[in-house]
Amino acid sequence: MTSSIFYGGKGGVGKTTCAAATGLRLAAEGRETLVVSTDPAHSLADALEIPLGPEPRSLESVPRLSAVEIDPETRADRYERIARALASDLRSAGVRLSDEEVERLFASGAPAGADELAALDLLVEYVDGGSWDAIVFDTAPTGHTLRLFDLPAVMDLALETTQSLRGQVRRIGDSAKRMMLGPMAFATGGDDGPDGLVDLRGRMHRAREILRDPDRTEFRVVTIPETMAIEESKRLVDRLREAEIPVRTIVVNRVLEPEAVHDDCSRCRSRASRHEERLEEIERAFPNLAVVALPEAEGEVHGLRTLEPLADRLSRAPSPVPAE
Template sequence: MTDCIFYGGKGGVGKTTCAAATALRLADAGRDTLVVSTDPAHSLSDSLETDLGPEPRELEAEAGSDAASGSLWAVEIDPDARKERYERLARALAADLRSAGIRLDDEEVGRLFAGGAPAGSDEIAALDLLVEYVDDGDWDVVVFDTAPTGHTLRLFDTPEVMGLALETAQSLRGQAKRIGDAARTAVLGPMSMFGSGRDDEEGLESFRARLERARQLLTDPERTEFRVVLLPESMAIAESERLVATLREADVRVDRLVVNRVFEDPEDGCSRCQSRHERHLERVAEIRETFPDLEVVTLPEREGEVQGLETLLSVGGRLRSER
C-alpha cells in the first residue's frame, strides 16, 4: 500500500524544503517516492532545481547514489487544469434543473457546490490527485507539500463539505430529472427516452465516491501522517497548536513537529547571536512542553535557499524520514 506524508503549517516556514528532503531521503532508502506541491505558489521546482509541470516527472538519481535506490518523482499541481472537470459537473446539474423549470445562474450553482464553505478548486484538485496518485500504486510513498495553514484546513474539511453538497445536488437533480422525463414522455411518448444518457449522473456519483475515498485515506493512521512545520516563535506555537487540534478532531494522525531555522551556532563574543540562540532554545523547549506527545525535530538555520539534491539529502537526514 502507498503511504502518504503531509507537511503543513504557516506560509514561508519551509514546508517545501521538508517535503522535498523527505521524498529524496525515502527514495535514497529504496522507496519509489512522489513529492507533490499543492501550494498555488509553487517553489518545489526551485528546491529541486528542475522544471516541473502538472504531470509527475522522474528526477535523475544523484551522482554516486546507490543503484538499488528507489525512484524520485515530482509534480506541481495546476489547479486550473482540474477546475474544468468540476465546472462541467456543475453545468450538467444546472442544465437538468433548468429542464424542470428551476433556474440557477452560475453563481447560484457555485454556492450549491461550495455548500456555504470557502472550499476552492485547489483543495478539490489536491484531494482528487491524492486518490489518483495513491490508488494508482505506482509509488510506495506520496509526500505532499501542502498550502499554508488556512488552505490546509480547508483541504481537510472539503470531503465532508462537498459530500453534503453533492448529496443535496443529486437529490435536486433526481427530482428535476423525474419531472423532466415525465414531461418529455407526455409529449413525445417512447421516443423521449432516446438520447437521455446517464453519463453526467454517473460523473456526479463518481466524484462523490472519490471524495469519500480521499477522506478514508486522510484518516487512515496506518497510511497517512501529517507533520507540522513551524519556526521557533511564540505566534507560530499558538497557530500550530490550533492546527494540530483541528487535524486531530478530523481524525488525522499527527506524530511529529518540525521546528525549522533554529539558530544553533552563535559566534563567540557576539552577544546578539548568543541572545538569539538562547531565545530559540527557549522556544524549542516551550514547543516540547506544549506538545509532550509529539516527536519534535529541529532543523538548523542555513544561509541562503535550501536547494539542490545534495543539500536536501542532508536535511532529510535530520528529519529521519524513513516510514
C-alpha cells in the same frame, strides 16, 4: 500500500524544503516517491532545481523520485462537465439556463475552493492509481490546509443535496417526456456517460478515508522557534486532531544550535539560548508528539546538495511509510 506524509504550517516556515528533503531520503531508501505541491504559490521546482508542471516529472539525477505542482485549472474541465450536466437536467425540466450562463460560472477560471478540491481529487488518483510507494505533500499555509481537510465533509453535504435535487429535476423531466412522447420518450438512450456527481462524491469519501488512516497517513507540522509560529502550530494541531488527521511530529526549522555559535558573538549566543528555550516550550506544549529540530542553514536552502543534511535529520521522525 501507498503511504502519505503531509507537511503543513504557517507560511514561510520551510514546508517545501521539508517535503523535498523527505522525498529525497525516501527515494534514496529505495521507495518510488512522489513529492506534490498543493500550495498555489509553488516553490517546489525551485527547491529541487527542476522545471515542474501539473503532471508528475521524474528527476533524472535522483532515481525513484518524481515531483508535481498541482494546477487547479487543469481540473476545472472536470468540474465544468458536472455543471453542464446539471444545467442539462434543469433544462429538461423546463428551467431556462443557457450555455452562456453556465460558461459565466467558469469565466474567471477555476471555482472557489478549486485548489483544495484539485488536491483531494489528485490525492485519491495518486494513492489508488499511481505506482508510488510514498507520496509527500507540500501543503499551502495553514488556512488553505484546514480548508483542504474540512472539504470532504463540506462537499459531501453539498453533493448529497445537489444529487437529490438533480434526481428530482430528472424525474420531472422524465415525466414530461412520457406525457409528450409515450414509449418513444427514451428511445435515444439515457445518460451520456457516468454521473460526475456520484464519481466526485465517491472520491471525496475516499480522500477522507485516506487522510484519517493512521497506518498510511501522517501530518507533520512545521514551525520555527518564534512565539507566533508556535501559537499557530498549537491551533493547527488542535484542528487536525478534531478532523481525526494523524499527527505525530513537530518539525522545528531554523534552530540556531549552540555549537554553531562563535564565542565572540554575544548576540548569537543570546539567540541560540532563546531558541533552546523555545524548543523546550514546544516539547512541553506537544508531549505526545516527536519533535525534530532542523538547524539554521548558513545560506539559502536551494538544490539537492543543500537538502541532504535536512533529509538526514527528518529521517529520524516517525513515519507511516513501512521500512523495506
